[in-house]
Structures are given as structure tokens and as C-alpha cells.
Amino acid sequence: MDGGREWKDNEGWVLEKNRFFRLFPRQDRMVEQYTSGNHDIGISTGIQRSVYERFRRSFGPLSAIHPLAHNHSLVVLDTVALTSADELIRLEALQVLAQWHPQSAASLTPDSAAQQTMLVSHVPLYRPDQTSCGPLRTQSRPSIYQRYGYQYQNLLEAPLTTKLLEFVQPDLVFSGDDHDFCQVTHDYRGTGAKQRQATEYTVPTFSMAQGVRRPGYMLVQAMPDQLAPQLCWLPDQLRIYMVYGWAALATLLCLLGSRFWAGHDRTNRAVRLDRLKRDDDDADDVLPTANPASSSAQPIPKQPHMALFLSTARDLQQVAIVAVPFYIFCILCL
Numbered sequence: 026m027d028g029g030r031e032w033k034d035n036e037g038w039v040l041e042k043n044r045f046f047r048l049f050p051r052q053d054r055m056v057e058q059y060t061s062g063n064h065d066i067g068i069s070t071g072i073q074r075s076v077y078e079r080f081r082r083s084f085g086p087l088s089a090i091h092p093l094a095h096n097h098s099l100v101v102l103d104t105v106a107l108t109s110a111d112e113l114i115r116l117e118a119l120q121v122l123a124q125w126h127p128q129s130a131a132s133l134t135p136d137s138a139a140q141q142t143m144l145v146s147h148v149p150l151y152r153p154d155q156t157s158c159g160p161l162r163t164q165s166r167p168s169i170y171q172r173y174g175y176q177y178q179n180l181l182e183a184p185l186t187t188k189l190l191e192f193v194q195p196d197l198v199f200s201g202d203d204h205d206f207c208q209v210t211h212d213y214r215g216t217g218a219k220q221r222q223a224t225e226y227t228v229p230t231f232s233m234a235q236g237v238r239r240p241g242y243m244l245v246q247a248m249p250d251q252l253a254p255q256l257c258w259l260p261d262q263l264r265i266y267m268v269y270g271w272a273a274l275a276t277l278l279c280l281l282g283s284r285f286w287a288g289h290d291r292t293n294r295a296v297r298l299d300r301l302k303r304d305d306d307d308a309d310d311v312l313p314t315a316n317p318a319s320s321s322a323q324p325i326p327k328q329p330h331m332a333l334f335l336s337t338a339r340d341l342q343q344v345a346i347v348a349v350p351f352y353i354f355c356i357l358c359l
Contacts, residue, residue, distance in 0.1 A: 030067040030076055030176060042083050056091065059084035061105045062147045062202065063177050069108045071176045077106065077114050088121040094247040096140045100125060100193055104146040104181060122192060141252045143245065144195035148178065148202050149227050150211060151186040158207035158227070161256065163239050169203050169227065179203070187213065190223060197252055198225035199243065204235045206256065226254055233262040280340045 032038050051057060061084075066077045081087055087103040103118045154170050171180045179202070181189075190213035198211070207227035215221035229241040240259045245252055 027064045029065050029080065038079065058089055058091065058101050060087045060101055060103050060145065060147055063105055066105060067176045068105055068178060070110065072109045072111065072114055074111060074114060086117065088118040090121060090125055095249045097247050097252055098140065098142045099145065100142060100195070101145040104148050107185065125193060141196040142194060143197045143199065143252055144189070144193050145199045147200065148181050149200040149207070150198060150225055151180045151183040152209050156209055158209065161206050161208065163237055164205045169207055194221060195223045197254060198223050200225060200227045203227050204230040205237050206241065238263055276344065280337050284336050
């Protein structure tokens with residue numbers, strides 16, 4: 026709910042919430058899990074309890090543990106709420122953490138060696154400045170730096186990041202907030218002081234209106250031996266619109282050129298006919314007629330500029346009658 030942290034009017038909130046669920050209707054056969062973002066409820070000292078509770082009532086528990094296929098586990102934590110100093114706001118996330126133990130899911134089956142854990146956090150985990158996001162990042166800024174501003178911070182704090190990694194002991198971490206893709210590796214201390222690693226994927230935005238040319242999303246497949254993430258890019262929508270613009274310009278130039286050459290061809294035919302008529306008049310050895318002016322050359326017709334544009338406009342209208350309804354049909358139905 027982008028901007029929901031600022032909305033005091035519950036009527037406006039309800040309208041936007043209903044619009045969201047019309048775009049993404051609930052599926053009875055699917056488990057849906059939501060968590061908060063800083064645009065939904067704010068962050069740190071900017072989170073108001075009433076705003077947080079309104080979001081939680083609308084989108085259900087914001088922190089949860091889900092068992093996955095092949096003994097893997099999904100831990101969703103409302104890390105935005107964990108940045109708050111209000112204990113009631115942090116309570117749900119802390120309760121979920123209290124229920125979690127890295128070996129609890131493994132104890133359910135004899136084959137615990139294949140178990141992997143996936144952690145989901147809206148805000149990316151802390152990493153030192155200049156940590157590269159990898160070659161798939163599309164922005165000119167190659168890293169995610171820790172910066173603070175009005176109702177945002179780019180990364181979780183380092184102490185909170187260390188606590189989450191050491192307590193949850195994830196193999197994969199998925200985060201958002203940055204709008205662009207980023208892949209980094211975190212080293213942390215696992216059970217028995219054993220060093221472990223977690224790969225964090227910052228998922229790109231799903232929208233074309235968030236400052237990146239290539240939106241996207243990620244899928245995760247639970248394999249018997251691992252969790253397999255897959256990055257999926259969406260089309261460059263701005264480039265598509267640019268292609269539409271160039272195609273419209275090319276269509277207009279083609280129609281203008283077609284009308285211009287058609288008029289030019291008619292003019293050439295008139296010139297050739299006039300020359301043939303003059304040659305015939307010179308070849309005829311006849312007495313002059315009573316009205317010599319009648320045999321003189323007629324002016325060559327030229328197509329006025331206004332007529333050229335009007336005829337082109339008619340061509341455009343004929344093209345639009347077919348193209349525009351088809352385009353609208355594709356947007357609504359495909």
C-alpha cells in the first residue's frame with residue numbers, strides 16, 4: 026500500500042485495499058503471506074501503532090513460519106516492525122522468532138541433512154559499503170549503501186542483521202525495498218561456531234514506475250536437495266512504448282510519402298500528356314482554328330498542401346479504426 030503510512034482517512038485506505046485485492050485476488054488453494062514495507066507503515070520511530078494495526082488487520086499475520094516441500098522451511102519476518110522501539114509493534118515478529126529453532130523442522134524427518142531455510146525480509150540485510158550486487162543489477166549504482174531519510178533506511182542495522190542470521194541460520198535470504206536486483210553473500214556463525222554462508226537476493230520491483238527499466242520477480246523451487254531460486258525479468262515497458270512511438274512516426278511518414286508520391290505521379294502523367302499534345306499540335310499541318318487559345322497548353326494541376334494533409338489524415342483514420350480497438354482488446358484480454 027504505497028503511501029499508506031501517510032493516510033489518515035480510513036475510507037481512502039479501504040478503497041486502495043479493495044483495489045489491491047481486485048488486482049491480486051485471494052486464492053483459496055494457495056497460502057498467501059504478506060509482510061510490511063516502509064511505504065506501508067513507515068520505519069523505526071516513524072511507525073505509528075494505529076497505522077501498523079490497520080495494515081496487519083487487512084493483510085493478516087506479517088511474520089510466520091511455513092514448512093515447505095522436502096523438509097525445507099520458510100521464515101517470513103516483519104523486519105520493518107523490528108526496527109521500532111514500540112514493544113507492541115515488535116511483538117509478533119519476536120514471537121515468531123521465539124517459535125523458531127533451526128533444528129526444529131529437521132527433527133520432523135530422519136533425512137534432515139537436506140533441510141534448507143529461506144528468510145524473507147523487506148529491508149535488505151546489512152553489508153559493508155562497496156559490496157557489489159553482481160552483474161545482473163541494472164542501475165548505475167553498483168551497491169546498496171546504508172543511507173537514512175524520511176521514513177526509510179536502505180539496510181537493516183549491522184547488530185540486528187547478525188542476530189537474525191545467527192538465530193535463523195538461513196541458506197537463502199530474500200529482500201526487497203531497493204527496487205533493483207542485488208545478490209550478495211553473508212558469512213555468519215552457525216551452530217557449534219561453524220562458519221556458514223547465506224546468499225541474499227534483493228528482488229527487483231514488479232512495477233515499471235519505480236525507477237528501473239527492467240522490472241522482475243523471483244521464483245523458488247523446493248528441490249529434494251536444495252531450494253532453487255530463479256530470477257525472472259519482465260519486459261522493458263519503456264522501450265516498448267518507445268518502439269510504439271517510432272512505429273507511429275514511421276507509419277505517419279509512410280502514409281505521407283504514399284500520398285506525396287501518388288500526387289507526384291499524377292503531376293508527371295499530366296506533364297507527359299501535355300508534351301504529347303504539344304507534339305501533336307506541331308505535327309499537324311492544318312489551318313488555324315477560330316479560337317487559337319483553345320489549343321494552348323492547359324496549366325498542370327498540382328496537389329495543394331492542405332489536400333495532401335487531409336488525405337493523409339483520412340488514411341490515418343482508416344488505420345486507427347482497426348488498430349486502436351485491437352490494441353485495447355490486447356490490453357484487456359491478453
